[in-house]
Amino acid sequence: MNILEIDLLVNVDNVANFLPQQAPFIMVDSLLETTENTAISQFLVKSDNVLVNDGILQESGLIENIAQTIALKAGYESVLRNEKPQVGFIVQIKDLSILDFPKIGDVITTKIEILMNLQQMLVIKGESFCDEKVLAICEMRVFLDNPTKA
C-alpha cells in the first residue's frame, strides 16, 4: 500500500487551499495522516462556527466534518497532482448515529475509510471522536465533481 505520512502538511492556516468549501463553511482544520484508503482529520469547535448553536456543534456540523474529511483527502491528492480540489456532494448517508455532541473548545478527530471507489463516487465509513468518546458514525456516498466556474 502506498502510505503517505504527513506531519500536518494540511493545517488550519492552509486548509482552505485543499478544499472547495471556504469560510465560514470549513469544518476541518488539519489532515493528520492519509493512506490509499484512509484519512484522519482534526477540527477545533469554535464559538463563531456557523453550525454551533447553544455552545454545541449540531448534527449538521458533525456530518459535514465527516464529508469534509473525505474532501480534504481528495483535495490533498488533487493538489499533489497539480489539480484543483474537486467538489464533493453527499448523495446518501446510511446507518447514521450521533452519540454525543462536541462543545466549543473540543477537538474532534475524524477517521474515514474508503469502502468502495467507483470512479467519481466514493463509499466511505466515517467515525468521529472527542477524546475517547464516539460522536458520530455513518456510511456515506460522496459524488466528486470538478468545480464549475461561476
Place this chain on the structure above:
Amino acid sequence: MKALLETNFGKILSTETQENKVIFEVSLNAKHDIYQGHFPFKPIVPGVCTLQLVRELLEIHLGKKLRFSSSKNVKFSGMIDPNTTPQITVEIQNLTTDSTQKIKASVFCKEQTFCKYDGEYVMQ
C-alpha cells in the same frame, strides 16, 4: 451562533397540519453568510443544513427542543441553488406524542425532490 432559522437562513411562509403530518413552505435566503463558503463560485444549500432545517421546523411545530439521534437512510437527489429555487416544501410525517420522534421527511419543490430521510429525534 444561533439556529439557522434565527440567522435568517430561511423563513416559514406557511404551515399546514394534517393528522400526523406537517407541511411547511419555506423561503430560502441566498444572501446568507454560509453561501460565501458553500460555494464561492455558486451558492448551494449544504445537504447537512437541509437536515438541520427540518429539525428546527419540527422543534417549532412541537414547541420542544430535539436532539438528533439516528437515521437509517438519508438520500439527497438534487442540489438546491437558493437563487433558482428560492422556495421549498418540507413535509414531515409520522408525528407522535412520544418523547422519541421517528419521522420521515421529504424536502422538495413542485415535482423535484431534493432530500428524503428517516430520522430519530429525542425530546430534551
